[in-house]
Amino acid sequence: MAKRIDVSGLNAYYSSFLAIEDISMTVEPRSVTAFIGPSGCGKSTFLRTLNRMHEVTPGGRVDGKVMLDDENLYGAGIDPVAVRREVGMVFQRPNPFPTMSVYDNVAAGLRLNGKYKKSQLDDVVEKSLRGANLWNEVKDRLNKPGSGLSGGQQQRLCIARAIAVEPNVLLMDEPCSALDPISTLAIEDLIGELKERFTIVIVTHNMQQAARVSDRTAFFNLAAVGQPGKLIEIDDTERIFSNPSVQATEDYISGRFG
Amino acid sequence: MDITTDTQKPTPSPAPGPTGPGDQRAARGATRPGDRIFLGLSRGSGILVLVIMAAIAAFLTYRAILAISKDEANFFTTFEWNPSGVPAEFGIAVLAFGTIVSSIIAMVIAVPIAVGIALFITHYAPRRLGGPIAYVIDLLAAVPSIVYGLWGALVLVPHLNGLYGWLDQYLGWTGILEWNGGAPRSLFTVGILLAIMILPIITNVSREVFRQVPRMHEEAALALGATRWEVIRMSVIPFGRSGVISASMLGLGRALGETMAVAMVLSPTFDISPSLLDPGGGTFAQNIASKFNEATVMGQDALIASGLVLFVITLAVNGAARMIIARRKEYSGANA
Numbered sequence: 001m002a003k004r005i006d007v008s009g010l011n012a013y014y015s016s017f018l019a020i021e022d023i024s025m026t027v028e029p030r031s032v033t034a035f036i037g038p039s040g041c042g043k044s045t046f047l048r049t050l051n052r053m054h055e056v057t058p059g060g061r062v063d064g065k066v067m068l069d070d071e072n073l074y075g076a077g078i079d080p081v082a083v084r085r086e087v088g089m090v091f092q093r094p095n096p097f098p099t100m101s102v103y104d105n106v107a108a109g110l111r112l113n114g115k116y117k118k119s120q121l122d123d124v125v126e127k128s129l130r131g132a133n134l135w136n137e138v139k140d141r142l143n144k145p146g147s148g149l150s151g152g153q154q155q156r157l158c159i160a161r162a163i164a165v166e167p168n169v170l171l172m173d174e175p176c177s178a179l180d181p182i183s184t185l186a187i188e189d190l191i192g193e194l195k196e197r198f199t200i201v202i203v204t205h206n207m208q209q210a211a212r213v214s215d216r217t218a219f220f221n222l223a224a225v226g227q228p229g230k231l232i233e234i235d236d237t238e239r240i241f242s243n244p245s246v247q248a249t250e251d252y253i254s255g256r257f258g
Numbered sequence: 259m260d261i262t263t264d265t266q267k268p269t270p271s272p273a274p275g276p277t278g279p280g281d282q283r284a285a286r287g288a289t290r291p292g293d294r295i296f297l298g299l300s301r302g303s304g305i306l307v308l309v310i311m312a313a314i315a316a317f318l319t320y321r322a323i324l325a326i327s328k329d330e331a332n333f334f335t336t337f338e339w340n341p342s343g344v345p346a347e348f349g350i351a352v353l354a355f356g357t358i359v360s361s362i363i364a365m366v367i368a369v370p371i372a373v374g375i376a377l378f379i380t381h382y383a384p385r386r387l388g389g390p391i392a393y394v395i396d397l398l399a400a401v402p403s404i405v406y407g408l409w410g411a412l413v414l415v416p417h418l419n420g421l422y423g424w425l426d427q428y429l430g431w432t433g434i435l436e437w438n439g440g441a442p443r444s445l446f447t448v449g450i451l452l453a454i455m456i457l458p459i460i461t462n463v464s465r466e467v468f469r470q471v472p473r474m475h476e477e478a479a480l481a482l483g484a485t486r487w488e489v490i491r492m493s494v495i496p497f498g499r500s501g502v503i504s505a506s507m508l509g510l511g512r513a514l515g516e517t518m519a520v521a522m523v524l525s526p527t528f529d530i531s532p533s534l535l536d537p538g539g540g541t542f543a544q545n546i547a548s549k550f551n552e553a554t555v556m557g558q559d560a561l562i563a564s565g566l567v568l569f570v571i572t573l574a575v576n577g578a579a580r581m582i583i584a585r586r587k588e589y590s591g592a593n594a
Contacts (some may be wrong), residue, residue: 054481085483095474099496108492110481158478165482 002028002029002199003069003168004049010064011228012042012049014057019045021228023064025218032191034210034237037220038252042229043203046220047171050201052080052089068168085113088162088198092174094154096161102129103142105157109165111160124164132160133190152183159190163198170194172202176209188213207253211241219249300328318566325559333563339528339545341560342553348538351566355530356445356539357568360520361513363449363534364456369506371453372460380468381490392465399458410451415523418442418450422535437535443525446534448541452516452525456509463508467501468494500583507579514572517543542568 004005005027012020020042027033035043048054052073066073073083096105106125110116115209116124126143129135134156138149146157155175162170172191176184191213194200204210210217218234233246251257326333328346336349375395378587379388383426419442426437435446484492520541526548527538546561553561 050479053477053481056477081483081485083483084481089481091474091477091481093474095478097475097478097492097496099499108479112482112484112488161478161482233309 002197004029004067005169005199005201006065006067007050008065008067010046010049010062010066012045012054012062013060015059018228020049020220021230023231025231025234027199027201027216029199029231030161030195030197032195032202032214033216033218033234034214035201035203035218035220036207036210036252037229037232038222038257039205039243040225040229041220043218043220044173045229046231047173047201047203050085050169050171051089053089055080058226068167085109085165087169087170087171088165088167090155090158090162090173090175093178094151094158096149096154096157098145100146101143102138102146102149102157105146106160106164109161113165123189128160128164129157131163131184131194132156133193134160150183152179152186154189155179155183155187159187159194163194168199170198170200172200174203174205184209207241211237217241219244219246219252221248221252259432271471287583315569316563318569322563322566323558325556325563328556329560337529338483339549339560341557344510346556346560350542350564352530353530353540353545353564353573356448356524357541357543357571359512359534360445360448360452361495361510362540363446364452364513365506365510367450368452368457368460372457372505372509373464375457375461375504376464376468377490377494379465381486381494392462395458395461399462403455403516403519404522406451406455410447410523411521414451415442415447418447422446423561425535433532434534436533438533439538440535441525442535443523444535445524445539448520448524449534451519452560455516455519456512459512460502460505460509462474463505464498464502467498467505470498503582507576510575512574513570514575515543516541517547520544521547 005025007026008024010020010023023046035047037043040231045054050066050073052062054060054062058194062074063225064074065157068086072078073087096102097108100108104126107116107121108166110121110124114200126135128138129138134153137153138157139150146154149157152161155178159170159175176187179187188209191200191202195215196244202210202213214237216234217237217240219232219240220229221232222229234241240249271424325341329341329348330345331338331347331349333349335351336347337352339348339352340346341348375391379392384389391470422437422442425435429435430437471494475497476489479489479492521544524540524544525537526540526544528540531538542564547563549557550561
C-alpha cells in the first residue's frame with residue numbers, strides 16, 4: 001500500500017507571496033521522513049502540499065510536481081478530494097469530531113467512501129484502534145464522545161481515524177507538540193509500528209524526536225523573514241545529526257540559531 | 259482627638275474587608291472602587307430582570323384569575339369569545355390552535371431556508387458576495403412589523419391564489435391543505451408572512467455560529483477526503499446544531515408574539531376549520547390587539563388571561579429548547 005513520494009520543482013504561494021521555493025525530494029515507501037527547521041520556514045506548508053490541503057487556505061496555490069508512485073497529484077483532472085483519501089493527515093492539535101463517538105470518529109472516513117455493513121465497520125474500527133494502540137483503553141466506551149478522551153488518546157484516535165481508510169501516505173504535522181512526554185512517547189512508538197505499513201512524513205520542532213523516529217531528515221530554512229523557505233538538505237537521519245554536509249544544518253541542530 | 263479618630267477610622271475599615279461577609283474575592287487583594295461599582299451594577303441588573311419578570315407574571319396572573327373565575331364556559335376548550343356577555347363565555351382553544359399552527363408553519367418554512375442562507379454566506383459564497391447578502395438580511399430584520407403587515411395584506415394575499423390552487427390540487431386530499439376558493443387570509447398565509455419575518459434573525463444567529471466552527475474541525479473532515487458538503491455535514495452542522503436551535507427559538511418567540519402583521523393579514527373568526535387554507539382562526543396577540551380598545555374591564559381581564567397563556571407557552575418553548583441543547587451538551591463542540 002505504501003507509495004513513494006517524488007517531489008520536483010515545487011513552489012507554494014499564499015496569494016502572491018512565495019512561501020516555499022523550488023523543493024525537490026524523494027520519500028521512500030515504508031520509511032519515516034522528518035522535516036525540521038525554524039518557525040516560518042515552510043515545512044508545514046510543504047507538508048500540506050503533499051495532500052493538497054494547502055489550496056484550502058484562501059489564496060493558497062502550488063506549482064510543480066508531486067508524484068505518488070506514477071501519479072502526479074497536481075496533474076490535470078486529479079480531484080483533490082480523491083488525493084486526500086489516499087494521503088492521510090494528523091494535525092498539531094488533536095481534532096476528533098466533537099459531536100461523534102469514538103466509534104463514529106474512526107468510521108467517519110469509511111462512511112465517506114461508501115456503504116459498509118455494520119460487521120465490516122466493526123472490524124475496521126477495532127483494527128484501526130488496535131493499530132493506533134488505543135483499543136484497550138477505549139473498547140468499553142466506543143459509544144462515548146471522542147472529545148472526552150485525554151489529549152494523547154485523542155491524538156491516537158485521530159491517527160486511528162486516518163489509518164482506518166488505509167491511506168498510502170500518512171502526514172503528521174507536529175503531532176506531539178500539544179501532548180505531555182508520556183503521550184508523546186506513545187505516539188513515537190506508534191510511528192515506529194506504522195512505518196511497516198505506511199509512508200510517513202512528520203513535521204517536528206523537537207530535534208530529539210526527529211532523531212528518535214525518523215529514517216531520513218530534511219532541514220528547511222529561510223534566508224530572512226519575508227523570503228521563501230527552502231530545502232537545505234535531506235539525508236539519512238544519522239548523518240544529519242552527526243555529520244551534515246551543510247554548515248547551516250549543523251548550526252541549527254547544535255542550537256546555534258532557530 | 260478629632261484627628262486621632264479620623265486617622266483611626268480608616269485603618270480598621272480595610273481590615274474587616276478581607277474577612278467581610280460574602281466577599282471572598284477580597285481575600286485575594288483589596289477591592290477597588292471600580293470593581294465594586296461594576297459588581298453592584300451587574301448584580302443590580304440581574305436582580306432587576308427577575309423583579310420585572312415576576313411583576314409581569316404577578317400582574318397577568320392576578321387579572322387572569324379575576325376573569326377566569328367569572329368565565330361560565332371552559333376556559334381551555336370553548337370556541338367562543340364573549341367575556342362581556344351574560345353569561346360571560348370565552349375560551350382560548352381557537353387562539354392557542356391558531357398561534358401554534360401559524361408558528362409551526364413559519365418555522366417549517368423559515369428554518370431550512372435560514373440555515374441554507376447562513377451556510378451559503380459562510381461556506382459557499384465568495385467573500386465579495388457573502389458580505390452584501392449578510393448586510394441585506396440584517397436590513398430585513400430592521401423592517402418594522404407593520405410594514406410587513408402592509409406588504410402582506412396588499413401584495414402577498416392577492417398573489418397567493420396560484421399557490422393555494424397548486425396545494426389544493428396536489429395535497430388537497432390530505433384535508434388540511436384543501437382550498438375552497440376563499441380569500442387566502444388564512445393561518446397558512448400568516449405562517450408564510452411570519453416565516454419571512456423571522457428569517458433574518460434565524461439566519462443571522464446561525465451565520466455567526468457557523469462562522470465560529472473551528473478551522474481544525476473542518477480540516478479534520480477535509481483531510482479524510484470530504485467534499486465541501488461532507489465537511490458541512492460532518493463538522494459545521496453538528497458544531498452549529500445547538501446554535502441553530504437557539505436561533506430557531508428566538509424566531510419562534512417572535513412568531514408566537516407577532517401582532518400587527520397577523521392582524522392585518524388574517525380575517526379572524528372564532529372557530530377552527532379543518533383546512534389550513536380556509537380563511538379564519540386567530541392568534542393570541544392578534545386577538546388582543548383587535549379587541550383591547552373596545553373591551554370592557556371584564557373583556558380586558560379576559561384578554562389578559564389569554565396573554566398569560568401566551569406567556570406560559572413562550573416560556574415552555576424556551577425551556578424545551580434549553581433541554582434539547584443540554585441533552586446534546588457532552589457531544590457539543592464546547593468541550594473539544
